[in-house]
Amino acid sequence: MEKIIDENQQGNSLVLEQNKNNNRKLYIESYGCQMNFADSEIVASILAKEGFNTTQSMEDADLVLVNTCSIRDKAEQTIRKRLEKFNAVKRINPKMKVGVLGCMAERLKDKFLEEEKIVDMVVGPDAYKDLPNLVQEIDEGREAVNVLLSKEETYGDIAPVRLNSNGVSAFVSITRGCDNMCTFCVVPFTRGRERSRDPQSILGEVNDLWSRGFKEIILLGQNVDSYLWYGGGLKKDFDKATDIQKATAVSFANLLELVAEAQPKLRIRFSTSNPQDLTVDVIHTMAAHKNICNHIHLPVQSGSDSILKAMNRLHTRAEYFELIDNIRKILPQCAISQDMITGFPTETEEDHQQTLSLMEYVKYDFGFMFAYSERPGTLAERKMEDDVPEEVKKRRLTEIINLQRKHSHYRTQQHLGKTEEVLIEGSSKKSDEHWMGRNSQNTVVVFPKEHYQVGEFVNVKILDCTTATLIGEAIGYSDNN
Numbered sequence: 319m320e321k322i323i324d325e326n327q328q329g330n331s332l333v334l335e336q337n338k339n340n341n342r343k344l345y346i347e348s349y350g351c352q353m354n355f356a357d358s359e360i361v362a363s364i365l366a367k368e369g370f371n372t373t374q375s376m377e378d379a380d381l382v383l384v385n386t387c388s389i390r391d392k393a394e395q396t397i398r399k400r401l402e403k404f405n406a407v408k409r410i411n412p413k414m415k416v417g418v419l420g421c422m423a424e425r426l427k428d429k430f431l432e433e434e435k436i437v438d439m440v441v442g443p444d445a446y447k448d449l450p451n452l453v454q455e456i457d458e459g460r461e462a463v464n465v466l467l468s469k470e471e472t473y474g475d476i477a478p479v480r481l482n483s484n485g486v487s488a489f490v491s492i493t494r495g496c497d498n499m500c501t502f503c504v505v506p507f508t509r510g511r512e513r514s515r516d517p518q519s520i521l522g523e524v525n526d527l528w529s530r531g532f533k534e535i536i537l538l539g540q541n542v543d544s545y546l547w548y549g550g551g552l553k554k555d556f557d558k559a560t561d562i563q564k565a566t567a568v569s570f571a572n573l574l575e576l577v578a579e580a581q582p583k584l585r586i587r588f589s590t591s592n593p594q595d596l597t598v599d600v601i602h603t604m605a606a607h608k609n610i611c612n613h614i615h616l617p618v619q620s621g622s623d624s625i626l627k628a629m630n631r632l633h634t635r636a637e638y639f640e641l642i643d644n645i646r647k648i649l650p651q652c653a654i655s656q657d658m659i660t661g662f663p664t665e666t667e668e669d670h671q672q673t674l675s676l677m678e679y680v681k682y683d684f685g686f687m688f689a690y691s692e693r694p695g696t697l698a699e700r701k702m703e704d705d706v707p708e709e710v711k712k713r714r715l716t717e718i719i720n721l722q723r724k725h726s727h728y729r730t731q732q733h734l735g736k737t738e739e740v741l742i743e744g745s746s747k748k749s750d751e752h753w754m755g756r757n758s759q760n761t762v763v764v765f766p767k768e769h770y771q772v773g774e775f776v777n778v779k780i781l782d783c784t785t786a787t788l789i790g791e792a793i794g795y796s797d798n799n
């Protein structure tokens with residue numbers, strides 16, 4: 319098992335309400351991070367204006383799109399296999415066109431058209447507004463490619479159509495790209511430099527979601543804490559901003575406050591936080607607003623200083639502990655989750671023990687753990703030998719997964735006997751008689767349905783738990799309804 323929590327959303331095809339005037343059919347599958355799922359909503363919104371309704375049946379589609387992920391080699395292999403499946407369908411329906419979107423499109427560019435003969439269109443993450451032209455190209459029998467990365471594009475002016483939505487929870491993108499240059503990571507090459515979205519367009523989207531009945535938003539970015547709006551432009555060019563731009567700049571803590579105050583009953587989550595950018599201001603803002611959820615996804619990747627340095631993570635183990643201590647002091651109920659990579663080049667047994675001891679210190683609520691996968695073009699690939707044998711990576715991965723299981727169980731047990739506010743998202747996967755929702759800490763809670771409805775905030779008494787789920791019974795509505 320590569321990860322402790324499987325992303326059961328992976329590959330979901332997305333459907334939105336049908337427009338009667340549209341007569342072409344779009345099938346879209348998404349892989350990878352939450353940003354990709356959010357981007358697919360932007361793509362569907364752009365194509366809805368071009369006459370496409372979405373379908374869940376690939377066989378019926380005029381256009382099949384796959385929004386791809388390059389983060390690990392395994393992700394790319396999964397997508398290559400899906401393309402084989404699309405190829406089989408194309409043999410039955412030769413008029414069907416296939417497009418590759420997202421990070422793999424950006425990484426491989428027009429090589430895709432040579433390598434995967436069935437692909438008609440290749441579109442990078444910053445080129446979705448060009449889709450109307452690209453679709454016209456393929457309609458006229460030409461191949462179409464646009465993989466230009468942008469300095470400004472944030473899609474702030476596109477109202478994403480909510481796909482496969484439970485009508486309760488929605489993603490809102492706030493930054494694009496990443497400037498961190500972690501040596502293992504392909505994201506800066508596939509998603510470009512970091513830029514932030516205009517806070518007014520974020521507030522507009524949030525207010526619109528609230529008016530349509532949504533009860534929770536997740537502010538998204540590769541590194542949300544690095545959010546900085548100073549009138550537009552790349553984060554790295556902030557130095558060149560005018561004095562007035564600098565004085566009126568909006569930080570992530572400011573943005574959180576703006577959103578929390580605009581809709582005091584809307585639950586607010588955010589992801590992902592990079593330890594080097596998460597400030598104490600953000601933690602204080604979380605503490606000051608009841609509607610900002612008590613959960614921080616705070617990937618550390620390794621517990622060893624020498625590996626953190628080799629990864630170009632710009633903090634030490636001691637600085638990470640200081641951050642954890644601050645979170646525990648200011649927000650004692652806050653859940654903390656991690657991403658971890660085992661077997662990064664040069665990782666010794668001693669480094670691995672440091673990772674285990676860091677985990678013992680934090681006792682994360684949950685985590686996503688991966689064996690290192692060398693990615694073409696990254697600094698690690700160019701400058702370091704992938705020298706940890708596969709079986710050692712796997713053994714270390716199993717050890718950290720087992721330890722995380724133990725900690726997850728320890729954390730879920732801390733909720734026993736408490737009464738917690740849960741936002742109902744839908745039926746439990748295991749029982750139609752039970753609702754599934756989440757508490758503020760992002761832990762899944764299941765409880766008998768009784769008369770409660772999806773989208774309601776309910777106080778649930780926690781009676782039992784597994785390593786990942788709390789089991790309880792509702793004792794009434796919370797005052798947030």
Ligand code: SAM
Nearest residue numbers: 351502503540590617657658688689690691693
């Ligand atoms: N921006 C976040 C950060 O810097 O922590 C998350 C980036 S990535 C989309 C999600 C996770 O994938 C990372 O936190 C890391 O644990 C993992 N990852 C990234 N590159 C990897 C690689 N080359 N091999 C294995 N895991 C990788």
